[in-house]
Amino acid sequence: MGVMAERLGTDLQALPDTRDFGSWVTSEQKRVFLLCRRMLQDAEEADSATQDTFFKAWQALSRPESKVLDDPGKWLTRIAVNTCLDRLRSRRWQFWRKRPNSEDENTILALAPSKNPNAEDEVFANQIGERLERALQKLSLRQRAAFTLRHYEDRSLGEIAELLDLDVGTVKVHLFRALEKLREELHDLYFRERKNK
Amino acid sequence: MNHWTETDFQNWLYGLRDEDRHSTECPECRREIERLRQERRQITAEPEVPQEFLTAQRRRIYQRVESPGRNRNAIAWRWALSLAMLLLMVVGITIQQLYRSPAPISDEQLFSDLSSIEQTAEPKAIQPIHNLFEQ
Numbered sequence: 232m233g234v235m236a237e238r239l240g241t242d243l244q245a246l247p248d249t250r251d252f253g254s255w256v257t258s259e260q261k262r263v264f265l266l267c268r269r270m271l272q273d274a275e276e277a278d279s280a281t282q283d284t285f286f287k288a289w290q291a292l293s294r295p296e297s298k299v300l301d302d303p304g305k306w307l308t309r310i311a312v313n314t315c316l317d318r319l320r321s322r323r324w325q326f327w328r329k330r331p332n333s334e335d336e337n338t339i340l341a342l343a344p345s346k347n348p349n350a351e352d353e354v355f356a357n358q359i360g361e362r363l364e365r366a367l368q369k370l371s372l373r374q375r376a377a378f379t380l381r382h383y384e385d386r387s388l389g390e391i392a393e394l395l396d397l398d399v400g401t402v403k404v405h406l407f408r409a410l411e412k413l414r415e416e417l418h419d420l421y422f423r424e425r426k427n428k
Numbered sequence: 429m430n431h432w433t434e435t436d437f438q439n440w441l442y443g444l445r446d447e448d449r450h451s452t453e454c455p456e457c458r459r460e461i462e463r464l465r466q467e468r469r470q471i472t473a474e475p476e477v478p479q480e481f482l483t484a485q486r487r488r489i490y491q492r493v494e495s496p497g498r499n500r501n502a503i504a505w506r507w508a509l510s511l512a513m514l515l516l517m518v519v520g521i522t523i524q525q526l527y528r529s530p531a532p533i534s535d536e537q538l539f540s541d542l543s544s545i546e547q548t549a550e551p552k553a554i555q556p557i558h559n560l561f562e563q
Contacts, residue, residue: 252493253490256486256489256490257486260482260485260486260489261474261477261482262474264477264482264485265474265475265477278485281485281489282485282488282489282492285489285493286489286492286493289493360471378442381442381443382442382472383472385468385472387443388443403443403444406442406443406444407439407444410438410439410442410444414435414438417438418434420471421437421438421441421464421467421468421471422434422437
């Protein structure tokens with residue numbers, strides 16, 4: 232443990248604000264895990280993708296030739312997105328893989344904290360959220376990645392293009408196609424209230 | 429000018445449509461835009477992740493960072509196991525090919541042999557006696 236603390240406590244030159252790796256992991260971990268979970272829709276796999284992401288980051292950062300990063304957060308997101316895309320690609324061949332059980336998922340993740348005083352509304356919102364997550368499986372890998380980054384992370388199209396290594400026009404096409412496939416779920420998500428009123 | 433449709437609002441939410449003069453001037457569409465902004469903030473609020481889960485995950489990350497060799501060994505073992513399996517399969521198939529029993533005679537072949545025996549005037553057993561006299 233002593234050696235571990237020594238290594239993790241080392242300031243990595245590529246991290247601009249002289250933070251050590253350990254505290255950087257702590258500050259970014261939840262965000263990376265949630266991104267992986269949203270992309271993979273499986274908490275267990277997201278857990279392992281998060282570990283892979285930080286391990287890859289560590290390997291890259293500890294190389295002597297690594298340069299100071301302008302935006303370590305964005306760089307880490309890019310690693311996480313690529314790790315998830317790789318996993319989704321290899322998942323296509325895993326025909327024996329069972330679908331994640333939503334009850335198991337809920338034991339790992341507590342649902343969103345209540346911001347809505349009306350419990351019924353919250354349950355309904357959660358149900359739509361789950362429906363939306365299931366509907367993401369209808370999307371291609373790039374569509375899913377673009378939609379996830381826009382919907383959950385509120386990234387601009389330029390940022391998404393940079394993260395996915397695509398041009399903005401292609402991101403727009405992916406997002407447009409994703410929206411076409413998710414219109415029904417998005418309608419219930421955003422416009423149900425208007426109809427109820 | 430017409431109000432924005434639901435599709436317009438959805439496209440705007442996802443960055444596929446910019447606001448236009450109507451959406452900035454029409455109070456009804458403006459209200460809807462503000463409502464959607466707020467709704468979106470609530471919908472995409474980060475869910476709680478239990479602290480114990482994060483701590484355990486961090487421990488596993490640190491372990492991997494600390495002993496990258498273990499990870500490399502695991503990958504090497506996985507490759508070695510796959511190669512061994514492949515080798516076993518190749519050896520198995522080769523052995524099977526080598527010791528394969530002769531192919532059984534088909535019914536067609538059997539009938540044609542029988543009919544050729546039947547059609548010869550002399551039985552085959554006479555042939556050695558013929559040979560004796562010929563010498």
